[in-house]
Amino acid sequence: MTPARRDALLWLAQRWSAAVLALCLAVHLAVIIYAVRGGLTAAEILGRTRGNAPLAVFYGLFVVAVSIHAPLGLRAILSEWTLWRGRSQAWAMAALAVLLFGLGLRAVWAVVQ
Amino acid sequence: MGVTAGESSAQEAMLDVRVWHGAEHGEFRHYQVPRRDSQTVLDVVTYIQRHLDPALSYRFACRVGMCGSCAMTVNGVARWTCRSHVDQVTADGRLEIAPLAHLPVVRDLVTDMRPFFDKWARAKGRFQGATTRSDPVARVPPDTPERRAVDAAIECIGCGVCYAACDVVGWRPEYLGPAALNRAWTLVNDVRDVSRLERLRAVAAEGGCLSCHSHTSCSERCPKKIAPTAGISGLKRACARAALGGEL
Ligand code: SF4
Ligand code: SF4
Ligand code: FES
DSSP states (O other): OOHHHHHHHHHHHHHHHHHHHHHHHHHHHHHHHHHTTTOOOHHHHHHHHTTOHHHHHHHHHHHHHHHHHHHHHHHHHHHHHSSOOHHHHHHHHHHHHHHHHHHHHHHHHHHHO | OOOOHHHHHHHOOEEEEEEEEESSSEEEEEEEEEOOTTOBHHHHHHHIIIIIOTTOOOOOSOSSSSSOOOEEEETTEEEESTTOBHHHHOSSSEEEEEOOTTSOEEETTEEOOHHHHHHHHHTTOSOOOSOOTTSOOOOOOTTSHHHHHHHHHTTOOOOOHHHHHOHHHHHOTTOOOHHHHHHHHHHHTOTTOSOHHHHHHHHHSTTSGGGOOOOOHHHHHOTTOOOHHHHHHHHHHHHHHHHHTTOO
16 A cells, blocks of 8 residues: 555544544433433443443444544644654554553443443 | 925834844844835835845845745734735834744745745646647636636745745644645646646645645635635545545
8 A cells, every 4th residue: 555545544534533533422422411410320320331232332433433533643743743753653553542442442341241 | 395304304104123134043133114105014124125234135026926035924924025015014113024934044034945845846736748739729618616726726926925824834844835735736626637646646645735734824824815725625635535446
């Protein structure tokens, strides 16, 4: 793959992940506000989330979008504000993507299992 | 008439002008310049050079907004000086005139424009046709979307004002910048040009159109009322489409 094609596809990935994030965040906030009317306990939350497959899919998607979007954004910031570029930067961002993905899925698993 | 020399100089309004002297390192020097009607910033600089400091270096050619050589930083803002009137740029009669930002300073108000135009070359800003002078002239209907896009962007005079106004150029020295990308956009829309893909590759590469933040300082400042931001967005879409189609 040419560097130009790779960069253009990464740019698209950042745009699309941003669109997914915007949607996920809106739903996330709306559900929180709706759910906490009159208070909410941890037990009540877990009661709703345990075994809830649609919730797992929704937050799974959220985690995927974050893992794509955040490292790409950080990559752009690093390239603008520091001298760190190139291969080592790309590997570090890939590692960050894996880390965010792992931590995110672990959190989702913790509330739906 | 009827006013003595003494009276006229006592009443004459003066401008407080600070002008950069030196290269990367230097200092602002202070001058008093008589205020005139319809006075441009370039008139002020010329007055200083003719009457107060003959060694002051600056650049201009046409004085009518065509050549693009007179751009400077005036009270912190990049402008073409030959068509910036003093009363548009200062309310209190103070002027600070410095060389354009983001370019090496040769001396005083003169910048080295080579990095700026080298980027036009990097963005493949040269027309590449497939016909010769003996072929018939191409007919390009004026109301096609491509031709309209070219029309909106073609009047660039290469003044470098947008380049000096763009923060991303300051953050990423390799960034092609609004003028070179705007030029590439006119050629991407030129139906006679045959190096479209090569050009898209050049502008999609690191430091190209995908680095633009779309924050529109370039469009805000361009004295020719061009909107490089719009062209750059067009380039981003064209690059994304070509990347998805596997052409890039
Ligand atoms: S819109 Fe893009 S090119 Fe124009 S000033 Fe902003 S970052 Fe620079
Ligand atoms: S786009 Fe406008 S500001 Fe930029 S170089 Fe051309 S004329 Fe000057
Ligand atoms: S002197 Fe030519 S544009 Fe100002």
